[in-house]
Amino acid sequence: xxxxxxxxxxxxxxxxxxxxxxxxxxxxxxxxxxxxxxxxxxxxxxxxxxxxxxxxxxxxxxxxxxxxxxxxxxxxxxxxxxxxxxxxxxxxxxxxxxxxxxxxxxxxxxxxxxxxxxxxxxxxxxxxxxxxxxxxxxxxxxxxxxxxxxxxxxxxxxxxxxxxxxxxxxxxxxxxxxxxxxxxxxxxxxxxxxxxxxxxxxxxxxxxxxxxxxxxxxxxxxxxxxxxxxxxxxxxxxxxxxxxxxxxxxxxxxxxxxxxxxxxxxxxxxxxxxxxxxxxxxxxxxxxxxxxxxxxxxxxxxxxxxxxxxxxxxxxxxxxxxxxxxxxxxxxxxxxxxxxxxxxxxxxxxxxxxxxxxxxxxxxxxxxxxxxxxxxxxxxxxxxxxxxxxxxxxxxxxxxxxxxxxxxxxxxxxxxxxxxxxxxxxxxxxxxxxxxxxxxxxxxxxxxxxxxxxxxxxxxx
Numbered sequence: 204x205x206x207x208x209x210x211x212x213x214x215x216x217x218x219x220x221x222x223x224x225x226x227x228x229x230x231x232x233x234x235x236x237x238x239x240x241x242x243x244x245x246x247x248x249x250x251x252x253x254x255x256x257x258x259x260x261x262x263x264x265x266x267x268x269x270x271x272x273x274x275x276x277x278x279x280x281x282x283x284x285x286x287x288x289x290x291x292x293x294x295x296x297x298x299x300x301x302x303x304x305x306x307x308x309x310x311x312x313x314x315x316x317x318x319x320x321x322x323x324x325x326x327x328x329x330x331x332x333x334x335x336x337x338x339x340x341x342x343x344x345x346x347x348x349x350x351x352x353x354x355x356x357x358x359x360x361x362x363x364x365x366x367x368x369x370x371x372x373x374x375x376x377x378x379x380x381x382x383x384x385x386x387x388x389x390x391x392x393x394x395x396x397x398x399x400x401x402x403x404x405x406x407x408x409x410x411x412x413x414x415x416x417x418x419x420x421x422x423x424x425x426x427x428x429x430x431x432x433x434x435x436x437x438x439x440x441x442x443x444x445x446x447x448x449x450x451x452x453x454x455x456x457x458x459x460x461x462x463x464x465x466x467x468x469x470x471x472x473x474x475x476x477x478x479x480x481x482x483x484x485x486x487x488x489x490x491x492x493x494x495x496x497x498x499x500x501x502x503x504x505x506x507x508x509x510x511x512x513x514x515x516x517x518x519x520x521x522x523x524x525x526x527x528x529x530x531x532x533x534x535x536x537x538x539x540x541x542x543x544x545x546x547x548x549x550x551x552x553x554x555x556x557x558x559x560x561x562x563x564x565x566x567x568x569x570x571x572x573x574x575x576x577x578x579x580x581x582x583x584x585x586x587x588x589x590x591x592x593x594x595x596x597x598x599x600x601x602x603x604x605x606x607x608x609x610x611x612x613x614x615x616x617x618x619x620x621x622x623x624x625x626x627x628x629x630x631x632x633x634x635x636x637x638x639x640x641x642x643x644x645x646x647x648x649x650x651x652x653x654x655x656x657x658x659x660x661x662x663x664x
Contacts, residue, residue, distance in 0.1 A: 227488075228263060228657040229611075230620035230635045233564050233576035233597045236605050237624050238322070238631050238661050241331050241378055243560055244486035246390035246472035248329030248380045253631065253663045254321045261317035261335075261659040265637055267589065267615045268310030268341075268652030274302030289353065290513055296355050303349050309615075310652050311341025311587050317659070328381030331392070333374070339556065340369030341587050351411055352513040362409040362422075366586060370555070371399040372493060378470070388474045398464030398493040400430035401553060406540075411510070418510045424503040424540050426452075429495035429551060431461040435544040452501050452542040466493030468555060482564045490557045498551045501542040508541050556584035564597075572599040580613075589614040593637075603627035611637070618653050626663060634658040 231237040232244070239261050240247040255261065277294060278286045289299040320333045345363040373396070380390025409422035428435075436454040468491020474484040562578040574597045581590040591613025599605040606623040622635035638653040 227558075228622065228635050228637060228655075229560075229578060229580055229591075229593055230595065230607065230609050230637050231622040231624065231633070231657075232560070232562060232578050232593075233574060233595055234605055234607060234622050234624050235597075235599055236603075236626045236631070237622065237633060238626075238663070239317075239320075239659070241322070241329075241380070241390070241392075242333075243488070244390070244472040244474065244484055244562075245331075245378045245392045245470040245488070246380045246388050246474045246484065246486065248324075248388070248390070249322050251626075251628075251663045252321075252323040253661045255317055255319060256660045256662065257319050258316065259659065260320050260661050261315070261657070263655070263657035264312065264314040265655040265657075266310065266312035266652065267618075267638065268308070268312075269304045269615050270302065270308040270310065271652035273651065274299075289349070296353055299353050300346075300349060300355075303346055305346050307586075308344045308346060308349070309341065309587065311339075311589075313337060313339035320661075326379070328379055328390075331376070331378040333376040333378075335374045335376070336371075337374060338369070338371040340367075342367045343586050348409075354512065358413040360411040362411060365406040365409060367404045368402065368587070370401040370493075370553070372464075372466075372555070373397040373399065374468075376470075380472075386476050388476075390470075390472045392470035392488075394468040394470070394489075394491060396464075396466035396468060396491065396493050396555065397462050398429070398466065398495055400428070400433070400463055401493070401495060402429070403427045414509075418512055419507055420510045421507040422503075423506060424542060426501045426540075426542055427548075427551070428455075428499045429463055429497060429553075430457065430499075431463040431497065432458040433497070433499050434458065435499060435501055435542075437544050449504075450543060452544055463497065464493045464495035466552075466555070467491050480566050480568050482566075484560075484562045484564075486558075486560045488558045488560070489555050492552050492554045494550060494552045496550050498548040500545045500548045502545055503541045504543045505541060554584075556582060556587070558582050573597070574599075576609075591615075593620070606635075615653060620655070629662055629664055631661040631663045632659070 227243040229243065232240065238249060238253050275289055276286055277289060277291065316336045318334045318336060322329060322331045343366050345365065347360050347362045348365065351360040351362060374394050376392050376394040378390060378392035380388060382388045404426045407423045412419045434456060435452045436456055437450040438453050439448040440451045441448050468489055470486065470488040472486035474482065476482045559581045560578060562576060564574050564576040567573045576595045576597060578593045580593065582588060591611045593609050593611040595607050595609035597607035603626050606621065608621050610619045618638040620635065620637040620639065622633065624633040635657050637655045640654045641651045
């Protein structure tokens with residue numbers, strides 16, 4: 204638990220570790236033999252029945268944002284094998300801040316593991332059953348916070364709002380799609396949601412004013428954790444900005460655990476064949492919520508306090524270990540947040556973030572195995588809302604082989620993806636990416652804010 208506490212502060216303020224987001228593989232939306240097209244649009248059926256290999260039928264992660272780990276961590280500077288942060292005084296302010304968005308810096312995503320899935324033709328259409336585990340999380344950080352961390356020389360910083368959010372749940376989905384006439388196909392899914400955990404940290408109206416050699420910080424902080432058996436741990440602490448000792452959150456514990464909430468969601472979709480060459484489709488997925496039985500809340504009772512300021516956290520040093528530096532840094536972060544335990548605030552309902560997709564596909568009449576598709580995707584999730592347009596070229600090379608290449612542009616800039624789908628009876632193997640992996644750190648963590656990987660193995664007949 205001590206290690207969890209140690210790194211919590213760093214993660215909250217510089218959420219540069221990967222966040223992942225499994226909303227389906229958009230690169231495969233127009234791939235005919237791809238088994239899990241019904242995840243993106245429940246109207247789309249399969250020509251074959253299938254059952255997934257437990258745990259590896261459909262595994263995927265996706266991360267997207269407008270700033271990356273390479274903005275926070277700097278490697279191999281000045282010809283030396285070492286890692287430092289952008290706060291290193293030897294890195295100029297212009298160099299450091301050039302890697303951050305000048306408005307709000309966001310990074311988000313999720314991971315999906317299909318525990319078991321099956322699809323079969325019956326009852327006049329195509330039916331699917333899915334049992335999946337999903338985790339989604341993200342962070343938004345104003346540019347001014349990085350200016351303050353770098354200390355650009357101002358005596359006052361209006362930092363604004365900071366947020367970190369995470370959610371994990373299990374989903375049991377039942378889907379059905381059918382052809383209504385030669386042009387129209389419709390489908391829907393009903394999803395039962397079992398909440399595992401959710402956490403939301405918000406800091407609002409944050410400001411920093413220089414007073415002598417220290418900073419007077421002001422703002423409103425709220426932490427809501429919805430998880431069975433979760434509770435905060437506190438200890439009395441002597442704060443520099445106020446006389447006496449006060450109880451403050453410094454750790455947490457989980458007593459037992461279990462299902463923290465229940466919910467429902469629906470997917471709706473349609474596909475319309477205009478003629479042999481043109482087809483359009485649309486879908487609304489993950490429209491629903493989870494009602495959490497407990498909301499353990501902590502807030503900062505004192506809205507202003509003294510903060511020593513940020514200092515570079517070097518990864519290699521002969522004077523102190525990384526753990527010792529992390530301890531000192533986290534103490535400053537905890538002083539900055541200054542949370543007090545408010546206990547259980549009762550049940551709370553939260554949405555799981557809906558996604559809207561609209562697509563159009565054109566089959567090349569002179570060479571029917573080749574098609575071109577245009578897909579618009581919008582994720583509706585408050586401050587984490589994003590949208591993209593993806594243009595793909597798809598090739599059905601054989602009855603057992605298809606795939607494609609694509610490019611996308613949207614809220615988080617330009618990216619490219621691909622899909623390879625191999626499906627001779629009796630198996631289907633696919634692998635693909637919505638964002639091709641770029642340069643990585645030594646630990647194989649992507650340095651950019653866009654990366655994904657999806658793969659799966661299924662039995663088909």
